[in-house]
Amino acid sequence: MRKLSVVSAFMFLLVSLSGCQQNNQVDYETEAEVIDGDFIYRLSTEKAAYGKDEPVTIYAELEYTGDQEEIEITHADSPFSFPMIETTRNYEIDYMMQEPLVSTTLTRGEPLREEYSGGQVTYSYKDEEEYIAFLEQFTDQRFPEGHYVVTGIADFNVPDNEGPGEDIEYNIRAEIEFSVDRN
Numbered sequence: 425m426r427k428l429s430v431v432s433a434f435m436f437l438l439v440s441l442s443g444c445q446q447n448n449q450v451d452y453e454t455e456a457e458v459i460d461g462d463f464i465y466r467l468s469t470e471k472a473a474y475g476k477d478e479p480v481t482i483y484a485e486l487e488y489t490g491d492q493e494e495i496e497i498t499h500a501d502s503p504f505s506f507p508m509i510e511t512t513r514n515y516e517i518d519y520m521m522q523e524p525l526v527s528t529t530l531t532r533g534e535p536l537r538e539e540y541s542g543g544q545v546t547y548s549y550k551d552e553e554e555y556i557a558f559l560e561q562f563t564d565q566r567f568p569e570g571h572y573v574v575t576g577i578a579d580f581n582v583p584d585n586e587g588p589g590e591d592i593e594y595n596i597r598a599e600i601e602f603s604v605d606r607n
Contacts, residue, residue, distance in 0.1 A: 456576075456598035462490030466535070467576035467598040475607045480567050482506060482540035482600075486578050488530040498527045498591070499580040506540045507577070512570040515558055520546055567604045575599050 452472040458465045466485040474480050484504040501522040508517045545559045576598050581591035
């Protein structure tokens with residue numbers, strides 16, 4: 425009987441420990457898709473967890489699904505931006521870009537795809553030294569350790585051929601997250 429109790433206790437401990445281990449694993453949303461009218465916006469990262477010196481890959485896609493074979497959109501330097509927050513330190517990482525008026529032709533069913541390339545990081549002399557050092561790592565495409573939430577944005581205009589001549593504005597947002605660990 426005592427042998428059975430020891431085996432039962434061991435099995436209970438093993439099951440309990442494996443349950444705790446499973447609860448410590450984080451399951452981040454690494455892909456998001458938003459449909460807005462005739463457009464599908466997708467935001468994704470390849471992995472939920474990256475190693476400290478591993479390149480982080482983030483993509484945005486915009487797909488036209490309407491009736492026309494092609495449609496022209498206008499936007500800043502890119503229709504995509506990738507602002508994010510590092511939640512461990514509560515640091516905001518803005519995504520700055522040039523704002524000329526650029527037009528792009530989208531073909532129905534063929535997504536326009538762009539990879540995150542770091543953007544332009546800005547800070548002021550009033551910011552804390554730790555924050556400045558943190559942001560400067562992004563200019564080298566290195567992500568410091570932490571938990572990141574990316575709020576990707578597809579911001580563009582489409583000419584309104586049926587209305588009073590004003591453009592239809594789109595500002596589609598999606599959110600993904602990932603971590604960078606010291607491994």
